Amino acid sequence: MSQFIKDGTIKLTNGVSVLSYAAAVGKMEGDGPLGECFDYISKGAELGEETWEKAESKLQQYAFDFALRKGHFLSDDIDFIFAGDLLNQCTGSTYGLRQYNLPFVGLYGACSTMAESLAMASLFIDSGMGEYCAAVTSSHFCSAERQFRFPITYGGVRTPTAQWTATASGCCIVGAVTEPPYIKAVTIGKIVDMGEKDANNMGAAMAGAAYDSISRHLSNTGKNVSDFDAIFTGDLGQVGSDILCELFSRHNEDISKVHKDCGLMIFDREKQDVHAGGSGCGCSASVLCGYILPRVRSGEYKNILFAATGALMSTTVVQQGESIPGISHVVEISHRR
Amino acid sequence: MSQFIKDGTIKLTNGVSVLSYAAAVGKMEGDGPLGECFDYISKGAELGEETWEKAESKLQQYAFDFALRKGHFLSDDIDFIFAGDLLNQCTGSTYGLRQYNLPFVGLYGACSTMAESLAMASLFIDSGMGEYCAAVTSSHFCSAERQFRFPITYGGVRTPTAQWTATASGCCIVGAVTEPPYIKAVTIGKIVDMGEKDANNMGAAMAGAAYDSISRHLSNTGKNVSDFDAIFTGDLGQVGSDILCELFSRHNEDISKVHKDCGLMIFDREKQDVHAGGSGCGCSASVLCGYILPRVRSGEYKNILFAATGALMSTTVVQQGESIPGISHVVEISHRR
Numbered sequence: 024m025s026q027f028i029k030d031g032t033i034k035l036t037n038g039v040s041v042l043s044y045a046a047a048v049g050k051m052e053g054d055g056p057l058g059e060c061f062d063y064i065s066k067g068a069e070l071g072e073e074t075w076e077k078a079e080s081k082l083q084q085y086a087f088d089f090a091l092r093k094g095h096f097l098s099d100d101i102d103f104i105f106a107g108d109l110l111n112q113c114t115g116s117t118y119g120l121r122q123y124n125l126p127f128v129g130l131y132g133a134c135s136t137m138a139e140s141l142a143m144a145s146l147f148i149d150s151g152m153g154e155y156c157a158a159v160t161s162s163h164f165c166s167a168e169r170q171f172r173f174p175i176t177y178g179g180v181r182t183p184t185a186q187w188t189a190t191a192s193g194c195c196i197v198g199a200v201t202e203p204p205y206i207k208a209v210t211i212g213k214i215v216d217m218g219e220k221d222a223n224n225m226g227a228a229m230a231g232a233a234y235d236s237i238s239r240h241l242s243n244t245g246k247n248v249s250d251f252d253a254i255f256t257g258d259l260g261q262v263g264s265d266i267l268c269e270l271f272s273r274h275n276e277d278i279s280k281v282h283k284d285c286g287l288m289i290f291d292r293e294k295q296d297v298h299a300g301g302s303g304c305g306c307s308a309s310v311l312c313g314y315i316l317p318r319v320r321s322g323e324y325k326n327i328l329f330a331a332t333g334a335l336m337s338t339t340v341v342q343q344g345e346s347i348p349g350i351s352h353v354v355e356i357s358h359r360r
Numbered sequence: 361m362s363q364f365i366k367d368g369t370i371k372l373t374n375g376v377s378v379l380s381y382a383a384a385v386g387k388m389e390g391d392g393p394l395g396e397c398f399d400y401i402s403k404g405a406e407l408g409e410e411t412w413e414k415a416e417s418k419l420q421q422y423a424f425d426f427a428l429r430k431g432h433f434l435s436d437d438i439d440f441i442f443a444g445d446l447l448n449q450c451t452g453s454t455y456g457l458r459q460y461n462l463p464f465v466g467l468y469g470a471c472s473t474m475a476e477s478l479a480m481a482s483l484f485i486d487s488g489m490g491e492y493c494a495a496v497t498s499s500h501f502c503s504a505e506r507q508f509r510f511p512i513t514y515g516g517v518r519t520p521t522a523q524w525t526a527t528a529s530g531c532c533i534v535g536a537v538t539e540p541p542y543i544k545a546v547t548i549g550k551i552v553d554m555g556e557k558d559a560n561n562m563g564a565a566m567a568g569a570a571y572d573s574i575s576r577h578l579s580n581t582g583k584n585v586s587d588f589d590a591i592f593t594g595d596l597g598q599v600g601s602d603i604l605c606e607l608f609s610r611h612n613e614d615i616s617k618v619h620k621d622c623g624l625m626i627f628d629r630e631k632q633d634v635h636a637g638g639s640g641c642g643c644s645a646s647v648l649c650g651y652i653l654p655r656v657r658s659g660e661y662k663n664i665l666f667a668a669t670g671a672l673m674s675t676t677v678v679q680q681g682e683s684i685p686g687i688s689h690v691v692e693i694s695h696r697r
Binding site: 026027030031033073074076077102103107109110111112113114117118120121124125126127128129130131132133139143146147150151152154170210211212213214216336337338339340343345348350 | 467
């Protein structure tokens, strides 16, 4: 049984291993600095499909399939699948995974969904609710741009604070403890509103939530920033990352030495025109599954925090002048049992 | 610890009580046959707000507030809140609940969200992950119509199979066993695609998922239709209800004597022009919290199944010619411990 601590943090007691993980990405992500980390890189944005939405669903299907294959699982081995994405009504997930006939828990955490799904899957396993659970999410530049901003062909000009939605998907399969990476604890995010109203400045909207969840996780588990080799945020980009470091600094803590942001890792901002960095559910998901987890498995990282971040807005509420709240869920992952 | 059974069904072992519940609805729902069951009935669709989206958020806030008050809880007593809704990116929930500063697990199950959130909240409690959890969802006729079909002022003609999105919200607060209603078991839904492509025939799209989850729940728990006083589906309406009974009949089971549909209960189809019945996340949520749970508490119902049903489509994928998959999550609720 999971041992409840407090204020959104749950420490796992039986323990959970990430048994398999995979990342499937688009061409631009494959051309980026983490290109060699990914299990599948598509040749184009279409993935052989007629629509961007179908392409995103296919990417999610690929991530799940690769995770199954790498872990020598059949899809029927999976007891529960936790998934969600950015598309209206989460159709990236429901159409991507409908063929598998598996018990499906739909989640919505915007770009925090990889941490949310991994947290829920791990808590299920730790509580004895199943033998194997999968956590999966995705995003696609073209489906997200059309939905949240403009169709690609419109050629809208992007502001300097704008981020580039990654065409990417990641999937983790978790089960009882066998080998690293181990899931040690999770902190469920709260909705934090910084008053940001610019839909082209997601980093600023999410930084407060990241600060709240990371500092709450540290406080609730009695740990310090220095206990971790790295603290990964989801997709704050350059603007949000600067704000996060500033928020910790104001509380007399220095996170800058261990802080890394998946949105800054997935693209080369010198060579790739992504402005403030990458974003999207698939950004942190693919960096987690392609880059982070292999390094926790090998022991290169002993202890890390994975704090994916989401902006909980829709085009409708932004057009209505609402501010954009953020959320961040934290998963503590360790090489040691 | 929850005892895992199989194929998506989890039987609760420590046991969970629904300690408080409340329903907040719009005027038309208040004028319907269940009008006396609801805790709050708004005078108009606006709830004093400038936009339909804000009105929906307010309804969800009211349901949560009434559930807190009726159970003598403060919002800080709640360890985790599970919520979602139909609006793009679930903004009904995130804007309705952002003021409470609570650990928030965002869900997306379309109109099945009340069963999904109640299932997850109950599993958390049963596994010792918190003392009190809340499950809440909502829908609003005007925000849903504009998003999924036409703006209200357009005056689009509705087909006979169309359903009327309820302006309603429901909230349950669950905790360790004290008194009925008790949550006994849950079955997590699978994505079931019947090939239905008509976005104005949600009942037909969801009936297969309801059949799959209810029959799986019965089979996995070793129970029969006759073990239940009533089996409530979410919002199949008349078309979907007929299909569900037919599907059971084809498998030599008669569900018709105990089957009730929240979408057929909330409105009077003779007097209210709702075509095939009510729908929306808030439909089954308000019927559960306003009508069903009080009757399980009193013992009028000894054992019931609550099988909320959702259609996992978006306007985008329907316009692209995709069929509409459904999902149904089942919660078994009993007067006896």
